[in-house]
Each structure stands twice: as structure tokens, then as C-alpha cells.
Amino acid sequence: MKLWYPYAQMKTMEVQYRVVKAEGVFLHLDDGRKLIDSISSWWSVNHGYNHPQITAAVKNQLDSFPHVMLGGLTHKPAEDLAEKLVEISPEGLNHVFFGDSGSVGMEVALKMALQYWVQTGRPAKKRFLALRKAYHGDTSGVMGLCDPEEGMHRIFSGLVPEQLFVNPPGLDAEDSDDLMHSIERLETMFQKHAGEIAALVLEPLVQCAGGFNMYSPRYLMEVRRLCNQFKILLIADEVAVGFGRTGTLFAVEQAGITPDILVLGKGLTAGYLGMSATLSTSEIFNAFLDDSPLRAFMHGPTFMGNATACAAALESIRLTNTPETFKKIKAIENKLKTDLLPIRSSKIRNVRVKGAIGVIETERNSDLDGVQEFAAKHGVWLRPFERYLYTMPPYIISEAQLGRIIEIMHRWFEQ
Ligand SMILES: *Cc1c(COP(=O)(O)O)cnc(C)c1O
Numbered sequence: 367m368k369l370w371y372p373y374a375q376m377k378t379m380e381v382q383y384r385v386v387k388a389e390g391v392f393l394h395l396d397d398g399r400k401l402i403d404s405i406s407s408w409w410s411v412n413h414g415y416n417h418p419q420i421t422a423a424v425k426n427q428l429d430s431f432p433h434v435m436l437g438g439l440t441h442k443p444a445e446d447l448a449e450k451l452v453e454i455s456p457e458g459l460n461h462v463f464f465g466d467s468g469s470v471g472m473e474v475a476l477k478m479a480l481q482y483w484v485q486t487g488r489p490a491k492k493r494f495l496a497l498r499k500a501y502h503g504d505t506s507g508v509m510g511l512c513d514p515e516e517g518m519h520r521i522f523s524g525l526v527p528e529q530l531f532v533n534p535p536g537l538d539a540e541d542s543d544d545l546m547h548s549i550e551r552l553e554t555m556f557q558k559h560a561g562e563i564a565a566l567v568l569e570p571l572v573q574c575a576g577g578f579n580m581y582s583p584r585y586l587m588e589v590r591r592l593c594n595q596f597k598i599l600l601i602a603d604e605v606a607v608g609f610g611r612t613g614t615l616f617a618v619e620q621a622g623i624t625p626d627i628l629v630l631g632k633g634l635t636a637g638y639l640g641m642s643a644t645l646s647t648s649e650i651f652n653a654f655l656d657d658s659p660l661r662a663f664m665h666g667p668t669f670m671g672n673a674t675a676c677a678a679a680l681e682s683i684r685l686t687n688t689p690e691t692f693k694k695i696k697a698i699e700n701k702l703k704t705d706l707l708p709i710r711s712s713k714i715r716n717v718r719v720k721g722a723i724g725v726i727e728t729e730r731n732s733d734l735d736g737v738q739e740f741a742a743k744h745g746v747w748l749r750p751f752e753r754y755l756y757t758m759p760p761y762i763i764s765e766a767q768l769g770r771i772i773e774i775m776h777r778w779f780e781q
Contacts, residue, residue: 373518373751383742388415391763393747401747404757404771409574409606411637413685414762420636420681427677436464436671443676450683451630451643454615458624459645463663464670468605468631469503471642472567474665475601475627476507478646479565482599485653485661491564493527495555495598497534501575502567502603511567513576530559534573536581539716545581549588556596565599565626570617571720574606578725578754580718586621593626599650605631605642609686610695610761613721626650636682639675686761694761698722698768702757705772711779715753725756726775737778746774 371379383401387394391414393401406412413420427443434441448462463478465471476494483491494511501517502508509519510526519526532555535548556563570586573579593600602625607617611633614620618628627650631642654663669675685691702724707717709726713733717726728734734750741748748755748771755778757771 382739383747390414390416391760391767399742399745401742401745402759402763402767402770403747404741404759405747405749406633406758406760407637408632409611409758410632410635412609412611412633412761413636413682414760415637417636417685417762419685420638420678423677423681424638424674427674430673432674433669433672435668437666441671441673441676443673443680444671447643447676447679450680451645454683454687455628455645456616456618456624458647459628460648461646461651463644463646463665464667464672465642465644466640466667466669466672467503468603468629468642469505469508470667471605471629471631471644472503472508472511472601472603473505474642474644475603475629476565476567477665478627478644478650478663479599479601481663482650482653483564485656490562491598493529493559493562493564495530495532495559495563495566497568497573498531499534499537499573499576499579500567500569501573502569503605517576530555530563534568534579534581535585536579545585548581548585549592552589553592556592556598560596560598563596563598565601566593567601567603569603569605570607570625571612571620572607572617572723574723575751577752578718578723578727578756580720580723583621586618586623590621590623590625599626601625601627601629603629605629607721609633609682610691611721611723611758613692613695613699615687633686634682635675635678636685638678638682639672640669641672641675641679691761695722697765698759698761698763701765701768702772705769706757706775709776709779713779722761723756723758724772725754726779728753728755740778740781741774744774744777746771748774 384396385393386396391402393403451462496511498513502511510529512519514523532551535545608630628645635641702719706724713728715727715729731753
């Protein structure tokens with residue numbers, strides 16, 4: 367095969383699903399089948415495919431210019447999007463650095479944090495602390511922040527910089543003081559390593575590709591308090607959970623906290639184009655202001671601030687940030703709670719729901735062998751990984767379509 371596919375064993379992979387058109391929640395295949403996309407193309411197509419308003423905004427931008435470099439030049443779409451992101455994000459995040467993917471947005475965050483400490487006279491703060499079960503991207507810097515034992519990059523341990531890890535809450539259902547214990551673990555870690563930790567990096571409320579661990583906003587509040595106390599930056603990776611996925615525009619809102627750095631991606635352009643935004647506080651931004659050009663932030667992806675991506679993002683934000691959309695997200699959460707949560711089987715270890723995210727965790731990876739073909743045969747696109755079968759549907763999904771997804775997940779365990 368000439369085309370090398372992601373996360374796929376090419377020795378055995380068979381191509382079965384060729385998309386020729388996509389509209390609303392539907393993927394249309396070349397064999398005439400029509401599948402409901404239950405996972406929004408890796409959690410990005412929040413408003414469905416080919417949304418008339420976003421498509422129009424993109425076409426309109428293409429008629430002016432698709433892209434110009436942001437080095438030395440600027441344009442209204444990039445300026446407007448930066449302004450919009452500052453306006454809608456938690457109070458205190460005042461500056462926006464664009465990138466072209468979630469991984470790059472995270473690399474930017476790490477680099478910013480390291481340089482911040484160098485320029486404020488604490489160069490020994492050069493390691494990162496991450497949560498077990500985390501996933502922060504595929505590039506070499508962030509690979510070292512993904513779960514070192516269970517994560518998909520474990521083969522690289524020893525090859526990428528070794529970082530520190532702590533257990534998040536939510537891993538141990540037996541421990542009724544789980545939350546308290548995880549806060550204690552974090553505090554102990556900070557006491558021991560504060561002098562060398564540049565930042566704590568985490569996915570707020572739901573750790574997605576590392577195994578869909580969900581935890582309480584209370585933890586984030588304590589995290590913020592401890593980061594302040596020990597002078598450790600807090601980097602919130604909302605690449606997956608940003609833009610409404612957990613029920614609020616940003617997940618950190620549920621804890622009422624502002625991270626020092628916030629990273630956005632995936633849903634930012636509603637799946638139209640690759641783009642990330644790394645937002646920072648003025649405290650960080652100001653540490654780069656100097657007479658010496660050497661102290662500038664030396665970073666600049668070729669396609670940063672792509673005008674077409676900015677146009678898609680602005681329109682997507684307009685669509686997301688409305689009471690109707692949050693009502694839809696709430697309705698998705700309610701239906702997942704009433705219809706997905708009660709599903710039981712000897713193969714199921716746990717079912718959990720947060721916002722527009724519903725997850726069935728099975729006992730073994732092999733419990734899900736064949737589920738993708740089974741679902742596709744019944745008109746639903748599911749793509750489980752390891753022992754997790756999940757849905758993160760587009761917000762525009764109808765109740766009946768969501769019901770169909772849940773029914774197929776249910777039937778898999780009944781058959
Ligand atoms: C997907 C994801 C990334 C990486 O984004 P890419 O656009 O795939 O590079 C980073 N962090 C989280 C939490 C993600 O879910």
C-alpha cells in the first residue's frame with residue numbers, strides 16, 4: 367500500500383471505508399452506504415460536515431486570499447480570531463500564538479514555559495509533570511508527557527526526555543478518598559521537585575486518548591492553588607475538551623480557574639483545517655518583552671494564522687457560543703446518561719459520561735474485536751481503541767441518530 371495510515375499495522379490493515387461525500391452527521395461511502403459519524407472525525411467536526419455557514423465563510427476567505435505568512439505580515443482574520451479567543455477564554459488569558467495542529471500547540475506551550483523560566487531567572491525549572499493516563503500529542507516533546515506505561519508512545523520511553531508523572535483522581539473506584547489522595551500525591555510531588563518543574567500539564571476534566579479518565583473540577587481548583595503556592599505553571603491542554611465538549615465552552619470554567627497557558631485545537635476550526643491556538647497570560651507574555659531580539663519567542667510554524675483556518679474558526683465559534691448549542695450538548699449528555707450509563711455486561715468494566723462524551727470501558731481489548739465492522743454494517747461509524755468504545759458525536763446530532771449509536775453499542779454486548 368502506498369498510503370501509510372495512522373496508528374495502523376500496515377501488514378494486516380484492509381481499507382474498507384472510502385468516503386466520497388460527507389454532510390451533516392453522515393459519511394457517504396463509495397459503496398453507497400451512509401454512516402452516522404459517532405466520533406466527529408477525531409472530535410473535531412462539532413457542527414457536522416459541510417456546514418453551510420462555515421463553508422460559506424471559508425469560500426469567502428478563499429476569494430480574498432487563502433494564506434499569507436504571519437512573519438512581518440498580518441491580516442484581519444488572524445487579528446479577529448486572536449481577539450475573539452481572548453474574549454471567550456477565561457479571564458487573564460490575553461495573548462494568542464497560532465500553530466497548525468494540537469501537537470504543535472502543545473510544543474509551543476512547553477517551549478514558552480521553559481523560556482519563561484529562563485528569562486525570569488529560574489533555568490533549573492526545565493522538567494514537566496504530567497498525569498498518568500494523559501495523551502498530549504504525537505511529536506517528540508509531548509510524547510514524553512503521554513502515559514509512560516499504558517500510552518501509545520511507551521515504546522519511546524528512554525528515547526524522549528523523561529518527565530515526572532502523578533496519578534490523577536478517577537483511576538481507583540475503590541478509593542472513596544480518591545480525590546483527597548490525589549491532591550496529596552500532587553503536593554508531595556511538588557514539595558520534592560518544585561525547583562525543577564517548569565509546569566504541570568493536564569487535560570482538564572476528561573483525559574481523552576489516554577483512556578477517557580474523568581475527574582472532578584474540585585481537583586483542578588486544588589491544582590491551581592498548589593501551582594500558585596509552589597510557583598509552577600499550569601498548562602491546560604483543551605485540544606480535545608475545548609469548545610463545549612464537557613458542557614461548558616472550556617472545561618476549566620467548571621473549576622473557575624485560569625491556567626497560565628491554554629492550548630486549543632481539534633474543534634477550533636470545526637474540522638475544516640488544521641489549527642491550534644496557545645493562549646497565555648500577560649505574566650508570561652511580558653517575560654519575552656526585551657530590547658534583545660534573542661529574548662523573543664523563537665517560534666513560527668509556516669502555516670500559523672492561516673487565513674482560511676481563521677475564517678473557519680471564527681464562524682465555528684459563532685455557532686458554538688450560543689444557548690442553542692449548549693442546550694444541544696446538555697441534551698446529548700442527558701440521553702447518554704439515561705441510555706448509555708445503564709448498559710451492563712460481563713465484558714464491561716465501567717460506563718461513564720461527561721458532556722457530549724460517552725465511554726464504555728471493557729475488561730479486555732479483545733472484547734471490542736470486530737465492533738467497527740459490526741457498527742458499520744448497521745450504519746454507524748465507531749472507532750474504538752484499546753478497551754474503550756466511545757462516542758463524541760457532532761453537536762448537531764438528532765436524538766434519534768444518537769439513539770441509534772447507543773443502540774448499536776448496546777447490541778454489540780448483547781450478541
Ligand atoms: C488530539 C490531541 C492532541 C494532538 O493534536 P493533533 O492535532 O493530533 O496534533 C493533543 N492533546 C490532546 C488532549 C488531544 O486530544
